[in-house]
Amino acid sequence: MERPHLDSIAPVLRPGGPDAALRLADCVGSAAFPSGPAAACFSLVGYPFRKARWGSPARQRLQRTFRVSQHPNAEENLRIAQAWSQRIRELSLPAAPTRDGVSYGLLPRPCRALVLLNPQSGAGRALEDFQAVVQPMLADADIAATVFVTERPHHAQEKVRDEDLSQWDVLVVMSGDGLLHEVLNGLMERPDWEEALQTPLCILPGGSGNALAASINYYAGNDHVAKKKLLTNCTFILCKGLHAPMDLVSLSTASGKRFFSFLGFGWGFIADVDIDSEKYRRLGNARFTLGTLQCLVRLRVYQGRLSYLPAATEPGTPRDRKAPARRAAPTAGTEAPSGHGALPADTLLVPLGQPVPPHWVVVPEEEFVCVYAIYQSHLGTNLLMAPAARLHDGCIHLFYVGAGISRVALLKIFLAMGRGTHLDLNCPHLHCVPVRAFRLEPRGSAGIMTVDGEALACEPVQGQIHGHMCRVVTAS
Numbered sequence: 001m002e003r004p005h006l007d008s009i010a011p012v013l014r015p016g017g018p019d020a021a022l023r024l025a026d027c028v029g030s031a032a033f034p035s036g037p038a039a040a041c042f043s044l045v046g047y048p049f050r051k052a053r054w055g056s057p058a059r060q061r062l063q064r065t066f067r068v069s070q071h072p073n074a075e076e077n078l079r080i081a082q083a084w085s086q087r088i089r090e091l092s093l094p095a096a097p098t099r100d101g102v103s104y105g106l107l108p109r110p111c112r113a114l115v116l117l118n119p120q121s122g123a124g125r126a127l128e129d130f131q132a133v134v135q136p137m138l139a140d141a142d143i144a145a146t147v148f149v150t151e152r153p154h155h156a157q158e159k160v161r162d163e164d165l166s167q168w169d170v171l172v173v174m175s176g177d178g179l180l181h182e183v184l185n186g187l188m189e190r191p192d193w194e195e196a197l198q199t200p201l202c203i204l205p206g207g208s209g210n211a212l213a214a215s216i217n218y219y220a221g222n223d224h225v226a227k228k229k230l231l232t233n234c235t236f237i238l239c240k241g242l243h244a245p246m247d248l249v250s251l252s253t254a255s256g257k258r259f260f261s262f263l264g265f266g267w268g269f270i271a272d273v274d275i276d277s278e279k280y281r282r283l284g285n286a287r288f289t290l291g292t293l294q295c296l297v298r299l300r301v302y303q304g305r306l307s308y309l310p311a312a313t314e315p316g317t318p319r320d321r322k323a324p325a326r327r328a329a330p331t332a333g334t335e336a337p338s339g340h341g342a343l344p345a346d347t348l349l350v351p352l353g354q355p356v357p358p359h360w361v362v363v364p365e366e367e368f369v370c371v372y373a374i375y376q377s378h379l380g381t382n383l384l385m386a387p388a389a390r391l392h393d394g395c396i397h398l399f400y401v402g403a404g405i406s407r408v409a410l411l412k413i414f415l416a417m418g419r420g421t422h423l424d425l426n427c428p429h430l431h432c433v434p435v436r437a438f439r440l441e442p443r444g445s446a447g448i449m450t451v452d453g454e455a456l457a458c459e460p461v462q463g464q465i466h467g468h469m470c471r472v473v474t475a476s
Contacts, residue, residue, distance in 0.1 A: 015284035022046045022064055028093035028141040028239040032081035039069040040078040042085040044092075045140040047236050056223035059232045061136075080123055084385045089142075090283040094240050097476055102392055104467075104476060107169055107241035114168045116183060117253075118175035118206065126206030130174050133228060134204060134235050141239035141265040145172070148181070157186035160196075167176075168422070170473065172201045172238065176207015177263055184248070184470065188260050188343065200243035202473035205230050209274075209453055211263055213380040220475035226381045237475050245468035246391045249375055250344065251451055254352050254427065254460040262470075263452045264374035265463060267293060267440060268302050269401070269410070271450040272373075284318045292414060297363065299369065299410070301403045304442035306363040306371055307356045309348055311395050346461035348437040348464040356439055366443075369402035369410065369429075373438055373463065374399065384420035386432075391474060394467045405429035 026046040035041040043065040051058040068081045089109065098106040113136075119127045127149065138145050150156050160171065160183050167249040180203055187196045190464035205213035210230065217225065217233050225233060251259045273291040304347045350357060372379070372392065373396050379385040388398040401410070409427055416422040423432055 004259050015103055021116075022062055023048065024060075024088070025094075026059075027088065028137065028236070030085040030088040030092070032085040034074060034078055035067055036333075036383050038072055038077065039067050040074065040075045040081040041065055041067050042081040042088070044085075044088050046092075046413040047092060047137065047232070047239075052229075056229065058229045059236055061140075094242055094476060096242065097475075101442065102245060104469065105200065105243045106145075108474070109142050109241075111141075111169045111241065112173050113138065113170045113202075113238075115144050115147045115164045115174055116159065116179060117147055117149050117173075118156075118179050119432075120162045121175040121207040122181065122210075124207075126174050126401045129206065129228070130204075131229060133231050134174065137164050137232075137235045137239055139243075141282060143170075143239065150175075154182060157182040160186040161189045165196055165199050168199060170202055170238075170243075172202040172204060174204040174206045176205075176209055176213050177203075177453045178207070180212065180262065181259075181454055184260050184262060187470075188265045191342070193343070195467070197470040200473055201246075201470045202234075202238050204234050204238070209380040209385075211378045211380050211453075212376055214381045215376040215389070215391075216474050218384070224382075224384075230335055230381065237316070238289055238473050240475070241473070242476055243471045243473045244391055246470050246472040247375060247394060247465055248469040249373070249396060249463045249465055250346050250465040251461055252346065252349070252352065253456070253459070255281070259451050260449050260462070260466075260469075261375075263339070263376055264372060264379065265461070266370070266450045267304075267442065267447060268300070268368055268370035270370050270374075270379070271448040271455075273302065274450050275448050275455050276326050285289045292411075296407050296411060299407055300447070302368050302442065302447045303366055303444070304368065304371075304440060305366055306368070306400060306432065306438070306440050307360050308398055308435040308438040309357075310358050311436050326415060344469070346437075346464050348440075349462050352439070352441075352460050360437075360439075363365065363431075365402045365429065369405055370399070370401040370438055372399045373397070379417070383414070385417055385422075387420040391472060392463055392468055394436070396436065396438060396463070396465050397432065398435045398438055399430070399432050399447075403433070438462065443444075 007449060026048040027044050030042060030044040043063055045063045048058040048062055050060045050069045052058045053247045068077045070080060072075050096106045106352060117126055146157055156179055156390040173183055187193055190196045202210045202245055213230060215233050217230055220237060222233050249261045251261055251265060272295045374386050378384050389397055413422045413427060413430060414423055442458055445458045447458045449458050
């Protein structure tokens, strides 16, 4: 790149103080353009953190424009400005690291994004927020967005199942976690599902819970934020363009259904709160606070059997600090199923009609207030349920709360979960154990089950982790 003389390149505006500097790590784009009869300009746009009047710092747009006037010839000046702009774009892109054997990727520039947006999710502001917050940031980062607005349940699932994915570099979901569940399962219905899952996915918070978006923000090392601050942080991560593998969990039910899940499976109290609070979705994340209080008043106990395959204990892995569970009795005929067509086989599981394998653990308690298997850090924007979880840790974090817990103790757990300190309470009814597979066999059909926040009929269900199955936009 030809460097102009220092006296021939100058800022169009001369800001003073610390705001005069813009770190390349905060920069998302740069452009060059003519200026006047002989000069040219190049600008760079970034989103640095700025102090907020209240709460955590927020990313705010900052643009710097410089004029090049080294040559009397306008074309030469424009060529130099373009070279500076190109170099700024190159330097502002993050390196795609390899960590612990996991390779990160980088979205191309220019980038083509298909945005699947549910205008009814959360408080019903997803489309408005996309236009006001997301679209300008994507334009700065040279990401061309084509918006597909869903009109009914399973609309996004049908769209990605039949879509020519070669048109897109990234699939962006602007909604709650339920729409991403649709998209993932739509991709799994394709005959080329393995190739389709290599198209990076991105979640932008437009719903009520926004658990994966909060998890991505947490993995990036950002402060806990919600609403538009969270949306801005997640859009900035998309603009930087890094993507990494994400584990999925295959869930199978007694009625023969099979789902692929990215967030969690629940039964009991948490599932009750999630589904019962649907009627308050216009309140946004506050719906869960109201739903929690209502479910505490009529606290229910559910009967069933919970079994699991423990994960290998590694440093930093959360352990179950409660009483040891009993081992399952040895059983004949425990061959793994051969899978469903071309889909990945659940090699850790046996059919639901058979007892679990002998090396599994059967939980001694058979009365529960709550069972939740989570694979990301956050259960919701304000609930840091599994602080040790990561996108590709090969682990299901299995939580269960036994019967006998008081309403006050349960409330304390959920309040502490906002800070991720609930296990420090040493509540004798709360258990957490890292597992690779689990089975839940409810006694009867009472109660609500959820997968990624979507309701299921209450029936026996089991699941296992599948490592590195898809790719998701994240930070390094």
